[in-house]
Amino acid sequence: MAMTIHVDIVSAEEQIYSGLAEMVVAPAEEGDVGITARHAPLLTRLKAGEVRVKTDNNETLPFFVSGGILEVQPHVVSVLADRAVRAKDIDEAKAIEAKNRAEEMLKDRSGKIDYAKAQAELIEAMEQLRTLERWRKNR
Amino acid sequence: MAVGKEIRVKIASIKNTQKITRAMEKVATSKMRKTQARMLATRPYSRKIAQIIKHLAHAKPEYKHPFMIEREVARIGVILVSSDRGLCGGLNSNLFRMVLRQMRRWSEQRIEVQLSVIGQKGSGFFSGIGGNIVAQAARLGDAPHLEDIIGAIKVMLDDYHAGKIDALYVASNEFVNTMTQKPKLEPLLPVKVDELTPELQGHWDYLYEPDAKEVLDDLLVRYIESIVFQGLVENNACEQAARMVAMKSASDNAGKLINELQLIYNKARQAAITQEISEIVAGAAAV
Numbered sequence: 001m002a003m004t005i006h007v008d009i010v011s012a013e014e015q016i017y018s019g020l021a022e023m024v025v026a027p028a029e030e031g032d033v034g035i036t037a038r039h040a041p042l043l044t045r046l047k048a049g050e051v052r053v054k055t056d057n058n059e060t061l062p063f064f065v066s067g068g069i070l071e072v073q074p075h076v077v078s079v080l081a082d083r084a085v086r087a088k089d090i091d092e093a094k095a096i097e098a099k100n101r102a103e104e105m106l107k108d109r110s111g112k113i114d115y116a117k118a119q120a121e122l123i124e125a126m127e128q129l130r131t132l133e134r135w136r137k138n139r
Numbered sequence: 140m141a142v143g144k145e146i147r148v149k150i151a152s153i154k155n156t157q158k159i160t161r162a163m164e165k166v167a168t169s170k171m172r173k174t175q176a177r178m179l180a181t182r183p184y185s186r187k188i189a190q191i192i193k194h195l196a197h198a199k200p201e202y203k204h205p206f207m208i209e210r211e212v213a214r215i216g217v218i219l220v221s222s223d224r225g226l227c228g229g230l231n232s233n234l235f236r237m238v239l240r241q242m243r244r245w246s247e248q249r250i251e252v253q254l255s256v257i258g259q260k261g262s263g264f265f266s267g268i269g270g271n272i273v274a275q276a277a278r279l280g281d282a283p284h285l286e287d288i289i290g291a292i293k294v295m296l297d298d299y300h301a302g303k304i305d306a307l308y309v310a311s312n313e314f315v316n317t318m319t320q321k322p323k324l325e326p327l328l329p330v331k332v333d334e335l336t337p338e339l340q341g342h343w344d345y346l347y348e349p350d351a352k353e354v355l356d357d358l359l360v361r362y363i364e365s366i367v368f369q370g371l372v373e374n375n376a377c378e379q380a381a382r383m384v385a386m387k388s389a390s391d392n393a394g395k396l397i398n399e400l401q402l403i404y405n406k407a408r409q410a411a412i413t414q415e416i417s418e419i420v421a422g423a424a425a426v
Contacts, residue, residue: 010187012285012365014180030348043191044348045357069358071191071345078187080361082285 003037004056007077009063011084016063017053024077025052026070027127033070035077042072048124050087050131051079060138062087064131066124087135090128099125142411146404150397157393163226164386170281171317171379177282178314178369178376185365192362195345195355196332202351205300206359209329214251216273216295216304217242218327220311220370221261222378223278228385230312230377231260234322238310241324242270253304255291257371273298281375285368292367296360299328307363311370312377318384320377327363 007024009017024035027049033042046068053061065081072078102122106115196207219238221231242252255274256262262275274294279287298304307328313321347354 008183008187010184012181012184012361012368013177015183018183028348041345042348043195043345043351043354043358045354069191069354069361071187071194078191080184080187080191082361 005035005037005039005075005077007053007079009051009053009065009079009081009084011065011068011081013083016081016084016086017061019053019055021053021055021077022058023054024079025050025054026079027051027065028070035072038074039072039077041074042070044070046070046079046081048120048127050127050134051081051084062131062135064090064128087131090132092129092132095125095128095132099129143404143407146400146407150400150404153393153397153400157390157397160386160389160393164383164390167379167383167386171376171383174281174372174376174379175314178372181365181369181372185362185369188358188362188365191358192330193332195358202355204330204352204355204359206328206363207330207332210305212250212305214253214304215245216253216255216298216307217324218255218292218295218307218309218367218370219257219261219265220309220367220374221256221258221264222374223259223280224378225260226385227378227382230320230381231264233320234310234312235261235264237322237324239268253298255295257288257291257367258374279371281379283368283371283375285364288367288371289364292364296328296363309367309370311374314373314376314380317380320381325366327366330359330362 004020004022005024007017007019007021008015022036026033026035027047029045029047032049033044035042046065048066049064051063051065053063055061063079064085064087065079066083068079068081068084070077070079098121102118102125105118106122217238219234221234225231245252251271253271253273254265256265256272257276257279259277262272262277266272274291276288276291295304295307299307306326308324309327310322310324313323315321345351
């Protein structure tokens with residue numbers, strides 16, 4: 001059996017997942033990172049995207065996080081998400097609506113909008129949809 | 140026979156009140172379970188974040204974030220968490236009393252206080268007595284989200300960065316158990332890290348992406364937010380528990396009152412009947 005590592009995925013409002021995993025893939029700010037057991041201690045910010053947990057019985061569990069912080073200790077990985085949902089719980093209609101709204105806002109060239117905020121919203125909605133799509137394909 | 144009509148009306152109205160308090164008690168009981176579950180669900184996050192900050196303090200004792208540096212205190216910010224609704228016993232007033240007492244102590248030391256208030260009861264009370272409220276958030280419901288209170292916290296953090304306040308406190312109710320809720324006032328900023336434990340010291344450091352300062356910046360803001368949020372959900376659980384207890388005693392009191400009134404009513408009715416009979420008898424004897 002491969003070495004396993006303990007994973008906790010928590011958001012400010014609830015604990016999403018806690019258990020053992022062979023590998024965790026997370027969207028770090030400077031590119032996706034894959035963490036296995038005995039990884040060096042690491043502390044990084046996460047951007048919006050998909051966190052995949054490969055469990056010890058070879059399942060892959062996808063989660064969506066809207067950003068947050070990843071902490072790695074040799075035997076523990078903690079994902080402190082701003083907001084996190086399991087891929088299957090993503091509300092597709094809401095995500096599409098958010099995406100459309102953000103796109104509308106970005107089209108508005110009058111300079112009245114908060115450009116950075118709209119962009120962040122757009123990225124978040126698109127990442128949610130992508131996570132959902134991948135989960136459906138692999139199911 | 141129109142004996143004690145006022146008493147009967149009174150009994151009926153108390154019975155109606157009792158129905159309402161009973162219903163509120165039941166609602167509070169069921170909500171209390173949910174709010175308690177929510178309170179427990181937020182704990183892992185704040186515990187984790189506290190742990191990481193402790194690690195950081197061990198790994199990088201020489202780097203001091205502005206949030207960790209103690210300064211001389213001339214002005215204090217307080218984030219006050221209260222409930223949106225009343226009818227929950229002394230929950231809010233106990234908290235306000237404690238905060239007021241502390242504010243008086245601060246003003247004796249010539250320290251100014253500014254407030255950021257979460258919950259309608261708090262903003263009503265403190266704007267009524269002329270408190271310096273710089274931010275507020277209200278009507279958050281039973282399932283509040285972190286986003287709802289970020290604004291109220293950010294105002295305080297920005298003021299701390301700008302040097303407008305030198306310390307930050309959070310005031311909320313602590314959930315001891317269903318019967319007891321304790322008001323508490325806790326320091327948030329500057330962040331105090333516990334004693335350094337020797338076995339963790341100096342052995343290792345994190346790899347930082349992008350760099351230590353930025354990550355720590357983010358982390359500390361989230362830490363403060365998570366503590367305040369935890370205070371909020373805990374206060375919610377307190378509110379429901381306090382309301383349940385208050386409504387239970389209100390229903391009990393209404394029951395007692397009804398019993399007493401019923402007794403008085405029965406006595407009056409009996410007296411009236413007795414009087415009527417004796418009148419008839421006296422009348423018959425006279426014939």
